[in-house]
Amino acid sequence: MEWKDKTHIIIYLPQANAGRIKLRIPYEMAAERETFKALNGTFYHFNQKLWSIVNTPVNLKHLETLFGDKLVKQNTEAPTVIPKANITEGIQSELDRNHQKMILKGFSQATIRNYQSNLIQFFQYFESVAYRDITKEQIEGFLYYLLRKYKITEQKQNQLINAIKCYYEHTLGLPREYYNITRPTKSKDLPDVLSKDEVLAIINYPTNIKHKAILHTLYGAGLRVGEVVRLRVADVRSHDGYLFIKDSKGKKDRHTTLSPFLLKILREYYLEHKPSYWLFEGQDGGQYTSQSIQRIYRKAVKGTNSNPWSTPHTLRHSYATHLMEQGVNIRYIQSSLGHSSTKTTEVYTRVVGINNKTLKSPLDSLYESATFGKDQPKQTPT
Numbered sequence: 001m002e003w004k005d006k007t008h009i010i011i012y013l014p015q016a017n018a019g020r021i022k023l024r025i026p027y028e029m030a031a032e033r034e035t036f037k038a039l040n041g042t043f044y045h046f047n048q049k050l051w052s053i054v055n056t057p058v059n060l061k062h063l064e065t066l067f068g069d070k071l072v073k074q075n076t077e078a079p080t081v082i083p084k085a086n087i088t089e090g091i092q093s094e095l096d097r098n099h100q101k102m103i104l105k106g107f108s109q110a111t112i113r114n115y116q117s118n119l120i121q122f123f124q125y126f127e128s129v130a131y132r133d134i135t136k137e138q139i140e141g142f143l144y145y146l147l148r149k150y151k152i153t154e155q156k157q158n159q160l161i162n163a164i165k166c167y168y169e170h171t172l173g174l175p176r177e178y179y180n181i182t183r184p185t186k187s188k189d190l191p192d193v194l195s196k197d198e199v200l201a202i203i204n205y206p207t208n209i210k211h212k213a214i215l216h217t218l219y220g221a222g223l224r225v226g227e228v229v230r231l232r233v234a235d236v237r238s239h240d241g242y243l244f245i246k247d248s249k250g251k252k253d254r255h256t257t258l259s260p261f262l263l264k265i266l267r268e269y270y271l272e273h274k275p276s277y278w279l280f281e282g283q284d285g286g287q288y289t290s291q292s293i294q295r296i297y298r299k300a301v302k303g304t305n306s307n308p309w310s311t312p313h314t315l316r317h318s319y320a321t322h323l324m325e326q327g328v329n330i331r332y333i334q335s336s337l338g339h340s341s342t343k344t345t346e347v348y349t350r351v352v353g354i355n356n357k358t359l360k361s362p363l364d365s366l367y368e369s370a371t372f373g374k375d376q377p378k379q380t381p382t
Contacts, residue, residue, distance in 0.1 A: 007029075008072045010023065011023045011071055012076045015076060021054070022045070022050045024049070024051075036053075041054045082152075088127065091123040091124060091127065094123055094167075097171050098116065101171045114163070118162075118164075119164070122160065157183070192310055192317060194306065198306045199315065201304040202215060202297070205299075205303050206299075206300060209269045210273060210280065213268075214280055214293055216262050217262060221257055221336075225293050225313065227248055229290055232277060233278070233279050236266060238263055241258050243256050243258050252338055256336045257336060266279075317351075320345070324349060324351075330349075
């Protein structure tokens with residue numbers, strides 16, 4: 001059935017591992033749309049013109065009960081997966097050369113893994129060609145092939161371009177013209193932000209003091225997950241009132257806020273767990289893992305029925321937005337977040353809530369002045 005049908009709701013049956021169930025609700029079905037919006041965890045995808053809800057058997061059954069015969073089911077096609085590449089001796093040789101250069105350049109382990117993984121696909125595609133002789137047009141043809149056949153995302157496209165640029169610039173030492181590759185237009189998506197009530201509920205959900213301290217640190221200092229993992233006990237500068245962040249993104253050190261409330265929770269955590277070097281230690285005494293923090297956050301989101309699309313990084317976005325709403329100077333926010341330019345920080349100015357409490361419409365003034373004029377007593381001519 002075509003989606004233009006104005007009397008039925010189309011539900012796109014999700015793949016087994018899909019996070020959301022998507023629906024197309026015709027504009028004319030206002031009552032059904034309001035019923036759906038009242039459910040927990042619903043979301044509207046503006047670009048797709050689709051509604052969605054968290055993919056659970058309970059939700060699927062509930063939708064069937066709610067809408068009955070008005071619901072039309074359609075299967076969704078599984079995305080075509082890029083086949084795993086066979087790493088030949090020649091490909092491995094180039095990967096080793098590139099790996100050595102990135103180590104010497106001081107790239108992070110995460111960046112090295114990302115670039116190497118993406119270069120495998122590139123090397124296999126051009127295995128019969130001398131890599132040094134590949135033109136910019138051929139590289140863009142490779143990206144076009146992946147876009148058309150495998151429908152890769154903008155993020156994947158940019159990761160491939162960054163990996164290829166790194167290889168040509170650092171490993172082959174070729175001039176910029178070889179790797180100045182056309183990129184997808186940068187999207188203007190706003191960062192996802194939680195309300196203050198949602199943040200308060202999430203960071204206080206854990207009963208485990210270590211888990212609670214981690215979530216408070218993510219939000220209270222506006223840190224990335226990787227920065228929390230790398231915090232050392234010595235980085236808590238309680239006497240000077242700041243956290244020292246070493247080797248953050250771009251190999252930059254910085255200071256960020258140390259809230260008295262955060263300090264109190266960190267001290268409580270320290271007295272109970274007695275970490276020796278890393279502020280947050282794993283079970284074996286080494287660094288805590290990013291995956292563990294993800295699990296803590298997901299559990300807190302689920303337990304508080306908060307925005308299911310949020311991630312630990314959403315706490316950082318929320319930190320910046322809430323500071324902006326408090327009128328904090330953008331330079332301070334930039335420094336606290338570790339942004340190289342205020343242009344990066346300025347995205348949060350577009351997130352700050354625009355509503356009738358923060359901005360007065362000229363329509364209000366128009367009617368207020370008109371009403372005020374009517375209330376004035378008429379002058380009697382003399």
